[in-house]
Amino acid sequence: MAQGETEGPVGGSAVVSSAATGKDGGAAHEVLAVVFQIRQNRLSVLLWCRALPPFEGCWALPGGRLGATEGLGESVRRQLAQKVDVRDLSHLEQLETRGEPGRHPGGRTLATAYLGLVPAGIDPVVPHDTAWHPAAELPCMAFDHAAIVGSARRRLRAKLSYTNIGFALAPPEFTMSELSRYYRAALGHDVAATNLRRVLLRRGQIEETGRSVPSGRSGGRPAALFRFRTRSLEITDAFAVLRPPQG
Amino acid sequence: MAQGETEGPVGGSAVVSSAATGKDGGAAHEVLAVVFQIRQNRLSVLLWCRALPPFEGCWALPGGRLGATEGLGESVRRQLAQKVDVRDLSHLEQLETRGEPGRHPGGRTLATAYLGLVPAGIDPVVPHDTAWHPAAELPCMAFDHAAIVGSARRRLRAKLSYTNIGFALAPPEFTMSELSRYYRAALGHDVAATNLRRVLLRRGQIEETGRSVPSGRSGGRPAALFRFRTRSLEITDAFAVLRPPQG
DNA sequence: CTGGTTTTCGTCTTCCAGGCGAAAACTCGA
DNA sequence: TCGAGTTTTCGCCTGGAAGACGAAAACCAG
Numbered sequence: 001m002a003q004g005e006t007e008g009p010v011g012g013s014a015v016v017s018s019a020a021t022g023k024d025g026g027a028a029h030e031v032l033a034v035v036f037q038i039r040q041n042r043l044s045v046l047l048w049c050r051a052l053p054p055f056e057g058c059w060a061l062p063g064g065r066l067g068a069t070e071g072l073g074e075s076v077r078r079q080l081a082q083k084v085d086v087r088d089l090s091h092l093e094q095l096e097t098r099g100e101p102g103r104h105p106g107g108r109t110l111a112t113a114y115l116g117l118v119p120a121g122i123d124p125v126v127p128h129d130t131a132w133h134p135a136a137e138l139p140c141m142a143f144d145h146a147a148i149v150g151s152a153r154r155r156l157r158a159k160l161s162y163t164n165i166g167f168a169l170a171p172p173e174f175t176m177s178e179l180s181r182y183y184r185a186a187l188g189h190d191v192a193a194t195n196l197r198r199v200l201l202r203r204g205q206i207e208e209t210g211r212s213v214p215s216g217r218s219g220g221r222p223a224a225l226f227r228f229r230t231r232s233l234e235i236t237d238a239f240a241v242l243r244p245p246q247g
Numbered sequence: 248m249a250q251g252e253t254e255g256p257v258g259g260s261a262v263v264s265s266a267a268t269g270k271d272g273g274a275a276h277e278v279l280a281v282v283f284q285i286r287q288n289r290l291s292v293l294l295w296c297r298a299l300p301p302f303e304g305c306w307a308l309p310g311g312r313l314g315a316t317e318g319l320g321e322s323v324r325r326q327l328a329q330k331v332d333v334r335d336l337s338h339l340e341q342l343e344t345r346g347e348p349g350r351h352p353g354g355r356t357l358a359t360a361y362l363g364l365v366p367a368g369i370d371p372v373v374p375h376d377t378a379w380h381p382a383a384e385l386p387c388m389a390f391d392h393a394a395i396v397g398s399a400r401r402r403l404r405a406k407l408s409y410t411n412i413g414f415a416l417a418p419p420e421f422t423m424s425e426l427s428r429y430y431r432a433a434l435g436h437d438v439a440a441t442n443l444r445r446v447l448l449r450r451g452q453i454e455e456t457g458r459s460v461p462s463g464r465s466g467g468r469p470a471a472l473f474r475f476r477t478r479s480l481e482i483t484d485a486f487a488v489l490r491p492p493q494g
Numbered sequence: 495c496t497g498g499t500t501t502t503c504g505t506c507t508t509c510c511a512g513g514c515g516a517a518a519a520c521t522c523g524a
Numbered sequence: 525t526c527g528a529g530t531t532t533t534c535g536c537c538t539g540g541a542a543g544a545c546g547a548a549a550a551c552c553a554g
Contacts, residue, residue, distance in 0.1 A: 027313065029274055029346075029357060066274065068355065072346040097344040097359050099276075099319040108315065110276060110357075112344050161489055177501075183489065191489055194502075195543055199489070202541080219552035220500025242408055242430065242438055242446070242511090424532075441533075442512055449510080466521035467531025489542090 027099075027108040031075045032063035032145070034095065034152035035084065036186075037118040037132065038169055043156075043185045044132040045149055046083060047139070051129065054105045055142030059133065061113070061149070076114045084124040091117040091168035091233065096151055103144050111143075115152045117168035120182055136188075157187055162236045164205040167228035173209055175223035197226075203236055204229060274346075274355040278322045279310035279392070281342065281399035282331065283433075284365040284379065285416055290403075290432045291379040292396055293330060294386070298376065301352045302389030306380065308360070308396070323361045331371040338364040338415035338480065343398055350391050358390075362399045364415035367429055383435075404434055409483045411452040414475035420456055422470035444473075450483055451476060 035046040047059040062083045066075050072094065077086050095113040103109070118124065126132075133139055135153055138146055159165045160183060169182045179200075180193035200206045209225040282293040294306040309330045313322050319341065324333050342360040350356070365371065373379075380386055382400055385393055406412040407430060416429045426447075427440035447453045456472040 027276055027315075029276065066346070066357075068274070069348050071348060072344065072357075094343060096341060097319065099313065099359070101316050101318060110313075110319075112346070175501085187489060192543070194545095196489070197502085199542065215500070215551050217552075218499060219550090220498090221502070221550040223501060242434060242443070422532085439512070441514095444533085446511065462520050462531070464521075465530060466519090467529090468519040468533070470532060 027110050028104075029066045029110045029112070030063055031066055031072055031079065032061040032111050032113045032148060033076050033080050033092075033116045034061060034113060034149055035080065035089075035116040035118060036135065036152065036156060036169075038120040038182045038185045039132055041181050041185050043135045043153070045135045045138075045152075046126065046130065047133050047141075048083070048127070048130040050142055055140075058140040058142040059138075059145075060142040061145045062130070063111070066112075072112050073114070076116070080116065083126055083130055084118065088118050088122060088124045089116050090119045090231065091115075091165065093233070095148070095155060098144060098148070100144075111148075113148045113151070115155055117156075117165070119171050120169060120178075121171040160186055164203075164228060164230065164234050164236070166200070166205070167231045170228065173211075173225045173227050175213060175225060177223060179206075179226070205234075205236075274357050275351075276313045276357045276359070277310055278313055278319055278326065279308040279358050279360045279395060280323050280327050280339075280363050281308060281360060281396055282327065282336075282363040282365060283382065283399065283403060283416075285367040285429045285432045286379055288428050288432050290382045290400070292382045292385075292399075293373065293377065294380050294388075295330070295374070295377040297389055302387075305387040305389040306385075306392075307389040308392045309377070310358070313359075319359050320361070323363070327363065330373055330377055331365060335365050335369060335371045336363050337366050337478070338362075338412065340480070342395070342402060345391060345395070347391075358395075360395045360398070362402055364403075364412070366418050367416060367425075368418040407433055411450075411475060411477065411481050411483070413447070413452070414478045417475065420458075420472045420474050422460060422472060424470060426453075426473070452481075452483075 033046075037044055037046070046062060048062055050056055050058055050060055062080060063076070064079045066072065067078070070078065073092065076092065077089070080086060080089065093115050095115045097110060097112045099110045101108055103111070135149060138149060141149070156165070166179065166183065169186060170179055174182075176193040176197045180191045180196050183191040183196060197206075205228060206226045207229050209227055212222045212224045215222045280293075284291055284293070293309060295309055296306050297303055309327060310323070311326045313319065314325070317325065320339065323339065324336070327333060327336065340362050342362045344357060344359040346357045348355055350358070382396060385396060388396070403412070413426065413430065416433060417426055421429075423440040423444045427438045427443050430438040430443060444453075452475060453473045454476050456474050459469045459471045462469045
């Protein structure tokens, strides 16, 4: 039984990704990035303002056409390097791919979206058409980008529960009240610093550095500094509700 | 995690996917499906055997080229209709998109993989080159399809913990010992029927039908029949570890 | 030194899931 | 008809993890 998948000649070597929209068998493919950072205690997303139609004046996710010889993640990092320094990215993971035929007025375009995170505290230089917007109050958004930001928010919220992804939101060292503010911004609800500390310590996600910050002008006990034990994504295996027996 | 999947109507628009390989700015794009079913108490995946190079004689995931006017989910359902009846599919969600330049010897090809589920108990007619294989003992696999099956298994295992996705593995009505066998096959470890019952009842995922099956030849108390309350994906919100205050 | 502030620590309670064994309900054979 | 065997169901106990809360610690300012 012949599968649809017959192989043609290799063909497309050295294809220059023109600005034109692909219009034969292969549809155009772009990558997009939802880059989050906690800024002023709010979850914020990096957007750029479109100067040309379609969606002139609306805001869009950073991204662009997939290069002929690059992988998807590779492409996101390349395109993002024009917006934020790649080294600022503390985490990047694939989110979803959208391919509804009508999603792009300019012609059939598939988009693979990524979720990127930048630790709080740094302020990457961004181009003039680019700015951070609170994720809770999105401006006029181009294409289906508002929906993609929504997916990214849900993904981040869920992963804060059962992974150590907080490492990507927090700076290298932090106090517990800082961290609880980051979690509050990302989760959308209060998180008691005292409980957060116990939970993350028990899970082995964070550890004390031994140092502490001097108390501020208003007094108060000096806060201990913590750090995440690992800065790569790890799943809290205990989150599984139907566990294997024998624990 | 919570990948919601916005799915269009099933509409199998008769798009003739041309056999030509895309070779302009847009790379070729295909959709793949990891279709799982519990068969003989084993998690099994639907594969077809390639008769032509590359990977002649190896097994591949069902799928094919994305049609010019169809959405991604739409395309998967259309292509799957040739392998299993679309109405057999109890669940379908997007899994991941792979785009490494070298993943397809025949030329640059992006692939968006989906996770599909078929309830236990039915036996869809499949083409002659197509067969079910235990997911734990995959045969020689083409391309990166083995890795994709691995992703699908992990996704399914995780979602069994914090969603009601069991509805897609089980037949409309089932006994608790049946259901615990399905969970065992999918999770890879024992699941006590007595605990599973309490957990799923507490979560409101399943309910008693009131009827029961007569006990078998070997005797034993007749088993009550249960069903899932809803047959669409719902997230168990209580799974979140960092919950909002006030419960 | 005292009052105010912030962080830290310990305790209490609650919830939920796994383990286990007794009871229930049925078949089969004597 | 009665007892042995089998399978399911139910109730109780236990352990673990997390939210709530208040006391104690550590610091500043006046």
